[in-house]
Amino acid sequence: MKTKSSILFEKAEQYIPGGVNSPVRAGKAVGITPLFIDRADGCFLWDVDGNQYVDYVCSWGPLILGHAHETVIEAIKKQAVCGTSYGAPTALELEMAKMIADMVPSIDMVRFVNSGTEATMSAIRLARGITGRDNIVKFDGCYHGHADSLLVSAGSGIATLGIPGSPGVSKDIAKHTISLPYNDLDAVYKTFSRFGRDIAAIIVEPIPGNMGVIVPDMEFLKGIRKITKEYESLLIFDEVITGFRVGRGGAQELFGIMPDITCLGKIIGGGLPVGAYGGNKEIMMNVSPAGNIYQAGTLSGNPLAMIAGITTLKILNEDGVYRKLERLGSTLFSGLKTAAEKAGIPVTINHIGSMGSMFFTEGPVYDFNSANKSDTERFRSYYKGMLNKGVYLAPSPFESTFVSLAHTQEVIQTTIDAAMSVMSSLMQD
Ligand SMILES: *Cc1c(COP(=O)(O)O)cnc(C)c1O
Numbered sequence: 001m002k003t004k005s006s007i008l009f010e011k012a013e014q015y016i017p018g019g020v021n022s023p024v025r026a027g028k029a030v031g032i033t034p035l036f037i038d039r040a041d042g043c044f045l046w047d048v049d050g051n052q053y054v055d056y057v058c059s060w061g062p063l064i065l066g067h068a069h070e071t072v073i074e075a076i077k078k079q080a081v082c083g084t085s086y087g088a089p090t091a092l093e094l095e096m097a098k099m100i101a102d103m104v105p106s107i108d109m110v111r112f113v114n115s116g117t118e119a120t121m122s123a124i125r126l127a128r129g130i131t132g133r134d135n136i137v138k139f140d141g142c143y144h145g146h147a148d149s150l151l152v153s154a155g156s157g158i159a160t161l162g163i164p165g166s167p168g169v170s171k172d173i174a175k176h177t178i179s180l181p182y183n184d185l186d187a188v189y190k191t192f193s194r195f196g197r198d199i200a201a202i203i204v205e206p207i208p209g210n211m212g213v214i215v216p217d218m219e220f221l222k223g224i225r226k227i228t229k230e231y232e233s234l235l236i237f238d239e240v241i242t243g244f245r246v247g248r249g250g251a252q253e254l255f256g257i258m259p260d261i262t263c264l265g266k267i268i269g270g271g272l273p274v275g276a277y278g279g280n281k282e283i284m285m286n287v288s289p290a291g292n293i294y295q296a297g298t299l300s301g302n303p304l305a306m307i308a309g310i311t312t313l314k315i316l317n318e319d320g321v322y323r324k325l326e327r328l329g330s331t332l333f334s335g336l337k338t339a340a341e342k343a344g345i346p347v348t349i350n351h352i353g354s355m356g357s358m359f360f361t362e363g364p365v366y367d368f369n370s371a372n373k374s375d376t377e378r379f380r381s382y383y384k385g386m387l388n389k390g391v392y393l394a395p396s397p398f399e400s401t402f403v404s405l406a407h408t409q410e411v412i413q414t415t416i417d418a419a420m421s422v423m424s425s426l427m428q429d
Contacts, residue, residue, distance in 0.1 A: 066406020141368025
């Protein structure tokens with residue numbers, strides 16, 4: 001019998017390309033048709049067929065408090081009756097900007113946009129505008145949203161000039177993006193010694209979360225900070241995932257390395273669409289109308305998104321929140337590791353606080369090329385097994401697993417038990 005989800009999916013495919021509004025949701029990497037979600041509460045999701053799942057996707061990162069957090073929902077309701085958008089300044093934008101400036105060490109001023117993509121795209125424009133240079137450096141396997149100049153994969157060759165990562169990205173744009181291997185400082189030095197004076201910025205995920213979670217080499221991050229200063233290029237930290245995830249001040253505070261521009265998104269919207277980019281006053285005063293580098297948005301600073309964000313950040317400011325997230329993350333990821341060991345399945349588990357990922361491969365995974373060696377066939381079976389046991393994971397081995405404050409030690413233990421049983425059945429096949 002067909003499930004309601006699969007019937008909806010068939011219909012959706014007639015009206016929406018691929019039946020989804022963001023490709024990875026389609027579940028192609030694991031060979032499933034997507035679940036259509038009916039509702040969610042805390043760490044649980046229910047699909048339209050009435051099945052319950054423990055959710056480790058958390059809307060791909062934003063829902064650090066879990067679904068439908070009572071305080072956030074109340075705040076949204078209260079604002080909604082006063083209007084959903086004015087296209088004029090509000091005190092909420094000011095409150096939110098001040099909170100971000102207080103919490104993120106390198107940010108004095110911030111501009112709100114509507115997605116992470118807009119944040120990185122605008123940050124790149126700002127860096128190009130300030131330096132008067134066109135080229136940017138990114139790293140293989142880092143995802144910075146779908147703006148043209150960032151949809152570039154340049155293979156792993158050192159200082160290969162960018163080739164478009166998607167049809168429709170013009171060669172003229174792609175050629176200004178240089179993509180280098182992550183954690184490879186030597187490649188950065190070589191590139192800067194050749195093109196350094198033409199490079200506007202390095203953009204980097206300080207903790208990559210889009211090729212699975214990769215733990216950065218501190219010397220690498222310190223090195224790119226140093227070399228960008230030396231060549232008067234800017235350093236952009238894309239903290240769209242890590243901002244307010246790995247700590248109040250993001251990865252920059254955790255590591256004590258300050259970027260020139262920070263991109264935020266996901267968590268700061270409290271489940272509504274928001275992005276932001278910020279930096280010190282000198283840098284941000286270049287953004288129009290204070291400066292001449294143009295950037296705008298009809299719904300930017302939207303009051304519903306602002307109140308959801310403010311309410312979320314206030315809760316994240318309470319004592320012990322990040323310690324709790326760290327404990328929950330440790331339980332989950334060390335439990336998964338033990339489960340794999342008991343089943344005799346080789347895995348590498350990387351995690352920082354409440355974000356992590358599991359590669360079905362032996363040996364440390366430190367960049368996109370080694371992440372690519374993960375056994376996707378095995379992941380597929382594991383994914384389906386876990387789904388059958390009521391555990392909802394991201395349908396790709398290259399996406400992070402997220403734990404929220406709504407997950408409990410007990411729920412996580414049931415997930416570990418499920419993993420133990422799924423992994424031992426994998427070994428029997
Ligand atoms: C999700 C993500 C983006 C893009 O954000 P959207 O809101 O999906 O446009 C950019 N950078 C990183 C690191 C992300 O994880």
